[in-house]
Amino acid sequence: xxxxxxxxxxxxxADDIIRKCDDAACxxxxxxxxxxxxxLANSVIxxxxxxxETSVDIRVSRGDRIxxxxxxxxxxxxxxxxxxxxxxxxxxxxPLEGFPGPAPKAQYKETDTFVESTAGWGPxxxxxxxxxxxxxxxxxxxxxxxxxxxxxxxxxxxxxNGVRAYQPLTSFGCNFVAMDGQKxxxxxxxxxxxxxxxxxxDFAGTxxxxxxxxxxxxxxxEIEPGQYDVVLEAKAFCELIEWFNYxxxxxxxxxxxxxxxxxxxxxxxxxxxxxxxxxxxxxxxxGLPFDLEGVPRQKLVLIDHGVAKAVAHSRFTAAKEGAESxxxxxxxxxxxSDALPLNIRMEPGEHSLDEMVKMLDGGxxxxxxxxxxxxxxxxxAVMTGMTRDGAWLVEGGEVKHAIKNLxxxxxxxxxxxxxxxxxxxxxxxxxxxxxxxAYDIPAVLIRNFTFTGKTxxxx
Amino acid sequence: xxxxKAAMDRLKKLGCDYADARWVETKRENVILRNGKVEGxxxxxxxxxxxxxxxxxxxxxxxVASAEEGDIVAAAEKALDIAKAxxxxxxxxxxxxxxxxxxxxxxxxxxxxxxxxxxxKKVQLLIRISExxxxxxxxxxxEASTGGIHINKRFVSTEGADIRQHLVECGAGYEVTAKEGxxxxxxxxPNSFRGDWATRxxxxxxxxxxxxxxxxxxxEAVMLLTAEECPVGKRDIIIHxxxxxxxxxxxxxxxxxxxxxxxxxxxxAGGSFLxxxxxxxxxxGSKIVNIYADSISPGGLGTFGYxxxxxxxxxxxxxxxxxxxxxLSSRECQALTGHPANGAMRADGWRNMPLIRMINIxxxxxxxxxxxxxxxxxxxxxLQTNKSWSIDDRRVNFxxxxxxxWEIQGGRLAKPLKNPAYTGITPEFWSSCDxxxxxxxxxxxxxxxxxxxxxxxxxxxxxxxxxARFRQIQVGGAA
Numbered sequence: 001x002x003x004x005x006x007x008x009x010x011x012x013x014a015d016d017i018i019r020k021c022d023d024a025a026c027x028x029x030x031x032x033x034x035x036x037x038x039x040l041a042n043s044v045i046x047x048x049x050x051x052x053e054t055s056v057d058i059r060v061s062r063g064d065r066i067x068x069x070x071x072x073x074x075x076x077x078x079x080x081x082x083x084x085x086x087x088x089x090x091x092x093x094x095p096l097e098g099f100p101g102p103a104p105k106a107q108y109k110e111t112d113t114f115v116e117s118t119a120g121w122g123p124x125x126x127x128x129x130x131x132x133x134x135x136x137x138x139x140x141x142x143x144x145x146x147x148x149x150x151x152x153x154x155x156x157x158x159x160x161n162g163v164r165a166y167q168p169l170t171s172f173g174c175n176f177v178a179m180d181g182q183k184x185x186x187x188x189x190x191x192x193x194x195x196x197x198x199x200x201x202d203f204a205g206t207x208x209x210x211x212x213x214x215x216x217x218x219x220x221x222e223i224e225p226g227q228y229d230v231v232l233e234a235k236a237f238c239e240l241i242e243w244f245n246y247x248x249x250x251x252x253x254x255x256x257x258x259x260x261x262x263x264x265x266x267x268x269x270x271x272x273x274x275x276x277x278x279x280x281x282x283x284x285x286x287g288l289p290f291d292l293e294g295v296p297r298q299k300l301v302l303i304d305h306g307v308a309k310a311v312a313h314s315r316f317t318a319a320k321e322g323a324e325s326x327x328x329x330x331x332x333x334x335x336x337s338d339a340l341p342l343n344i345r346m347e348p349g350e351h352s353l354d355e356m357v358k359m360l361d362g363g364x365x366x367x368x369x370x371x372x373x374x375x376x377x378x379x380x381a382v383m384t385g386m387t388r389d390g391a392w393l394v395e396g397g398e399v400k401h402a403i404k405n406l407x408x409x410x411x412x413x414x415x416x417x418x419x420x421x422x423x424x425x426x427x428x429x430x431x432x433x434x435x436x437x438a439y440d441i442p443a444v445l446i447r448n449f450t451f452t453g454k455t456x457x458x459x
Numbered sequence: 460x461x462x463x464k465a466a467m468d469r470l471k472k473l474g475c476d477y478a479d480a481r482w483v484e485t486k487r488e489n490v491i492l493r494n495g496k497v498e499g500x501x502x503x504x505x506x507x508x509x510x511x512x513x514x515x516x517x518x519x520x521x522x523v524a525s526a527e528e529g530d531i532v533a534a535a536e537k538a539l540d541i542a543k544a545x546x547x548x549x550x551x552x553x554x555x556x557x558x559x560x561x562x563x564x565x566x567x568x569x570x571x572x573x574x575x576x577x578x579x580k581k582v583q584l585l586i587r588i589s590e591x592x593x594x595x596x597x598x599x600x601x602e603a604s605t606g607g608i609h610i611n612k613r614f615v616s617t618e619g620a621d622i623r624q625h626l627v628e629c630g631a632g633y634e635v636t637a638k639e640g641x642x643x644x645x646x647x648x649p650n651s652f653r654g655d656w657a658t659r660x661x662x663x664x665x666x667x668x669x670x671x672x673x674x675x676x677x678x679e680a681v682m683l684l685t686a687e688e689c690p691v692g693k694r695d696i697i698i699h700x701x702x703x704x705x706x707x708x709x710x711x712x713x714x715x716x717x718x719x720x721x722x723x724x725x726x727x728a729g730g731s732f733l734x735x736x737x738x739x740x741x742x743x744g745s746k747i748v749n750i751y752a753d754s755i756s757p758g759g760l761g762t763f764g765y766x767x768x769x770x771x772x773x774x775x776x777x778x779x780x781x782x783x784x785x786x787l788s789s790r791e792c793q794a795l796t797g798h799p800a801n802g803a804m805r806a807d808g809w810r811n812m813p814l815i816r817m818i819n820i821x822x823x824x825x826x827x828x829x830x831x832x833x834x835x836x837x838x839x840x841x842l843q844t845n846k847s848w849s850i851d852d853r854r855v856n857f858x859x860x861x862x863x864x865w866e867i868q869g870g871r872l873a874k875p876l877k878n879p880a881y882t883g884i885t886p887e888f889w890s891s892c893d894x895x896x897x898x899x900x901x902x903x904x905x906x907x908x909x910x911x912x913x914x915x916x917x918x919x920x921x922x923x924x925x926x927a928r929f930r931q932i933q934v935g936g937a938a
Contacts, residue, residue, distance in 0.1 A: 039913055040548065041723040045517065048545040049914075050537055051810045053507065053524035068501035072524045078504070085502045092578045094497040094586070123519075123544035131548045145726040147913045177726040185732070185853055256600040257638040258645070335491060335499040370729060375847035376860040377878055379643050384858050386851040388729075407849075407856055407882070432915065453882055455856045 001120050002034040002152040007166035014158035017083050024060040027102045029292050029331045030156040031055050037149040038126035043134045048123055059332030060086045064095040068332055100319045102159035103294045111286040115197040118170035121150045133207035137178050142214050146176035153435045163294035171435045172198040176207040177389055178214035189213025190367050190389035194430040194438050196285050213390040220402035225451040229363035231356045234427035236366045238441040240412055243374030243383055249302055251317030252337040258378045260413055261308040268306045270416040276302040278341035284428040287343040287437040292331025300326050314339040342437035349422025356421045356445045358397035365392045381412035407453035421445040462528040463615045466535040471617055473539055476513040479616035483809035489606040490581045495589035497582055507809035512538040516552030517545035522810040556793025558770050558800055560620050565764020567627040569660035573607025576661045581605050591673035592635040597681050603633035620769040630656030631664045637680040644683035646862055648676045650701045651845050656905030657758040679863055682875055689864050689879035691935035695839035697928045702861055704904035704922035705845045710885040711750055712820040714854035715777055717786040717798055727913050729852025743783040744889030749823035750778040752787055754802050760905030760921035761818035766802040775801045787815050807916035814912050821923030825895025829926055832894050834870035840934055841865040841872055842879055858882040881934045891930040900925040
């Protein structure tokens with residue numbers, strides 16, 4: 001069982017630092033992370049790791065001069081060195097016009113982000129899941145790869161205005177790739193799961209899904225690139241939304257002019273069926289009720305039935321627009337401009353996944369994408385990437401056969417105008433900040449999605 | 460850090476097949492200006508110990524952010540427990556290939572320690588750059604940054620290795636975004652994504668000619684606002700060294716990682732088309748394509764004395780006269796395949812287990828003058844500076860976007876083109892290479908953020924390249 005440091009110790013350390021700041025304002029963020037991860041490949045555990053550490057970020061400011069320092073040496077001497085570094089930087093630095101200083105004291109809603117049973121998991125429990133996945137794969141002659149991980153984390157935010165915010169978190173995640181043989185490019189299937197309570201996790205259903213997809217992926221045929229109607233399963237659609245978030249949904253990306261939402265607020269930028277909300281309180285896995293600047297997280301409607309509505313702000317990017325922070329700042333450990341939504345939900349629709357597949361004729365069902373990139377033309381949200389771990393040609397509403405991987409390249413603003421159906425259920429998809437939040441995403445049916453290339457070995 | 464040896468003694472007593480421990484202390488300083496204002500000056504200290512154990516024929520790893528003997532020994536015991544848990548799902552015992560065991564030290568040669576350069580000097584340089592970049596009303600955003608890193612490491616093992624290293628890294632770069640109406644374009648210098656980094660001191664930044672190029676880069680961003688879209692079709696292309704570095708990275712560097720080839724990254728980063736039976740039998744590129752891996756090139760961001768399992772740095776040929784002949788390997792992969800460990804096992808700090816990572820993966824220069832190559836390439840497209848990157852999970856089908864392209868007419872870069880992209884199949888692409896510029900144009904581009912592994916690890920790697928020509932490649936605009 002991972003032991004929590006606890007808010008009393010964090011805030012006592014913070015009080016001590018704030019007292020030593022004299023007349024400088026001070027913001028402090030502690031992050032304690034105990035992470036265990038078991039990786040499997042070729043149906044054996046090949047990596048099994050555990051780390052446990054606490055780090056602190058300190059930002060001091062006097063007027064609009066700031067200094068930042070971080071350390072994982074959480075000792076009186078280490079913390080004092082960190083503060084002295086921050087103060088020295090502040091004195092030597094140039095003013096940052098518009099820097100709003102620390103957030104005022106606030107009240108936060110409660111969110112339930114800690115589950116005792118998850119904190120109790122260790123390498124033996126993770127290895128058991130790995131063994132069971134491997135055994136399931138053997139039933140179909142499949143090789144298993146993937147990972148099982150658990151995290152126990154604590155975040156504490158304090159500042160010289162009296163902000164004291166603390167949240168313990170647990171999370172688990174797993175992903176499995178089942179392969180039919182170990183050759184260069186075997187048929188494969190994928191399943192993944194993330195959540196806060198490991199006792200509620202359906203690991204068996206997840207690796208079973210990966211195995212069933214691998215079996216269905218046998219004997220893939222090559223099809224030519226072109227425009228196809230597609231059903232993007234939640235993981236595939238999530239990879240597009242993850243990139244869309246990165247290029248579009250922060251105050252910084254709008255102020256830089258790179259976001260497809262810049263200059264277009266209030267305008268319809270994509271289809272009616274696209275409504276995206278950042279909601280730490282209503283997501284499948286509850287999120288942090290405050291950001292790393294100590295500002296309460298707002299529920300934020302980002303895109304409402306295709307209309308650009310809002311983006312996430314830190315105190316600094318909000319101040320540039322004469323607005324209030326939305327509670328999405330990354331705090332002293334990042335730049336004052338850095339902010340992102342961390343709990344995006346795409347509003348669900350009315351169809352089941354099976355119903356959407358039945359709506360395809362000559363279309364493609366996609367499990368997930370590989371290596372999506374959204375920087376080709378960010379104003380149009382042009383993205384490219386490859387299908388991976390299971391894609392099928394669907395004719396007359398029936399899965400006809402597996403297909404070899406294809407490359408898509410398309411503008412998401414345009415493609416999402418052609419979303420014709422949305423799954424009635426959201427799935428929690430892991431993000432790289434998964435201890436803090438995740439994406440809640442349904443599958444979608446998109447007409448005329450553009451594939452521009454296919455895989456192959458060449459000469 | 461004698462406590463590392465205490466941890467090794469404890470593990471020997473408890474019974475392990477092998478163990479090593481790494482103490483790593485990383486100090487960073489970053490200075491970032493956005494829109495001419497100092498938005499981020501930060502110093503970070505990160506220190507801890509990672510212990511790797513083979514017990515009952517399986518791996519375990521535990522890390523702790525502490526320098527206390529009790530904590531380090533406890534981490535060692537935790538790693539042992541984890542190894543025993545891993546052993547419940549093994550097929551065969553993990554074995555390590557035999558290597559020479561060293562007791563040694565290594566220090567990055569540095570002329571000007573970046574931490575000795577006054578903060579004000581760094582800030583003032585970035586302010587002057589920003590002023591130039593903002594010298595056009597169509598510029599809407601700029602960012603300029605510099606940074607320095609000190610890494611102190613000590614590696615000990617139950618085999619008697621004891622290696623101390625002090626590595627120094629330094630880098631800088633800037634970007635400028637121009638906007639007019641709905642059109643937005645960005646240029647960066649000397650390379651995209653945090654510029655160019657090296658295992659050198661502040662002299663690396665001084666050599667970059669950051670100020671001298673700022674006006675040109677700003678004007679190119681503005682020029683792109685009204686440039687024509689890159690045409691679609693098969694064209695001869697010349698790729699500048701900065702973009703070619705990423706091409707080498709994605710289509711050669713990753714697929715030669717032998718752990719990936721053997722499937723250990725399959726669930727996340729994917730596999731590799733360069734399977735073991737292809738070594739010595741596969742035409743990867745044309746006869747002028749020679750690629751080698753090393754951790755010894757002066758200044759390369761992948762240059763050091765020893766890797767994170769104590770293997771001495773060296774050079775390995777990867778592609779010779781177009782034939783695929785070698786991998787990046789580890790001691791475990793050496794035992795499995797016979798491909799010798801070649802100093803490529805690296806971990807992101809103390810908290811991660813080492814993986815096979817790129818070091819310096821370099822394309823050997825050819826003999827062309829760039830001016831001659833451009834003059835010889837009428838109708839070709841010249842592509843510069845990476846904007847986007849994507850490649851499939853076997854590293855075969857790729858698509859890269861660049862910041863800027865030029866159509867070559869009349870023996871010169873005649874017409875700028877916006878939103879250029881090119882796509883291809885890795886061995887077909889490298890087989891179409893018919894000209895590589897000489898060492899006058901060759902530069903080792905330092906990439907400070909190569910991701911791999913679960914948990915995700917970021918490695919510092921480099922690629923030596925000079926501009927090269929490829930025949931009849933599919934090019935096109937972003938969409």
